[in-house]
Amino acid sequence: MVTKGWLVDAILYLYALSLLFYFSDVAHANRKVKRVGTGLLSFVWVLQTVYLGLNVYSHRASWVFSGSETLFLFSWLLVTISLFMVRVFRIELLVFFINVFGFGVLALNFFSNPRVSPTLHNWNVNDELLFVHVSLAICSYAAFAVSAVLSGMYLFLHRKLKAKDWSPTMKRLPSLEKMDRYAYISVIIGAPLLLLALALGVVWIAIDGNRQLFLDPKVVNSLFVLAAYVFYLYQRRSLRIEGRKLAAWNLAAFVIVVINFIVTDLVSEFHDWIWMG
Structure with missing residues (x-):
């Protein structure tokens, strides 16, 4: 071999x-x-x-x-x-x-x-698997964060334009169309990264042999995160929903990401190693 x-x-x-x-x-x-x-x-x-x-x-x-x-x-x-x-x-x-x-x-x-x-001789195979898993997950979170910021800017500019409340800040923002498109592109990048991270997480659990980890709060909430962004893409592509409603949903989806990243780590057995120094 x-x-x-x-x-x-x-x-x-x-x-x-x-x-x-x-x-x-x-x-x-x-x-x-x-x-x-x-x-x-x-x-x-x-x-x-x-x-x-x-x-x-x-x-x-x-x-x-x-x-x-x-x-x-x-x-x-x-x-x-x-x-x-x-x-x-x-x-x-x-x-x-x-x-x-x-x-x-x-x-x-x-x-x-x-x-x-493993490529790095001071690692074992599980170390490398977890490294790839976490790297993909963090990259997906970064893409979702960029998308959420763009959606927040979209809602801010949309409210200002609707109220006809002009300010110098508005001139420095991209157009509503660009922010909506870039937020969508960021989700397109983040969603498959998270899907691959989850796939590697399933592989890690299969290797570890502890089937109870499939019910770990981090694993369950990660599925909710993925479902939220899949529904975002479904609204955009199939229902043709754009603009304010889609931006609001995007921000709601990112709230689930924040919960997944912070709250569930406090009660997760699968990811408690992340906080180890």
Whole structure:
């Protein structure tokens, strides 16, 4: 079995990046974004094929595969099928969800395999898994924070314009249209990051073996956060709701993020290690 190194990290991070582009295309159809996502996914397939080939070569005396290697082969097949579907059926939403599942399978394969060593030798595999999980979650929170600030500015400017209360501050703000669009883009970035962070959290719980952690307040509230922003995107894309109502919902969703980040950490068993010095 090939030891874990930059090849494995490249596969995971490029896979996650391709999913961000695919989600962006699903939320707001864009051929250029879709091509970038497909290109990254194709490169992931190439790296996976190389990794698989090296493992097959190491098993040249025996064709018996371990459970971990079987999971990797399964993930490789999911990427292969999704690339075929992109070419033939062009069902981007289905391709996205297939690859979210495939990403989770791949992460479970890498981080549960005792023969796969972390890139940093003073870490264990769980350290690296949690590092990636927390990094994705924090990046999603940052994107949601930017979106919330823009929505707050939108509501401020909207109220000022409606009341015809002109001030020098208003001239320094972007237009309502720009703030609404940028807030939407920030959510498009944050939502898939949080989804991937949750997928890795599920992998960590599966490796740890403590199924009760699925009912941990942090895990449950994170699902509410994701649901709130998915509903935001649904209102924007399907219900065609824009402007003040959508900005107000965005701020309400960010309140759930704040609760998730601060309050649930005080009672969470899953994330109590975050506060350890």
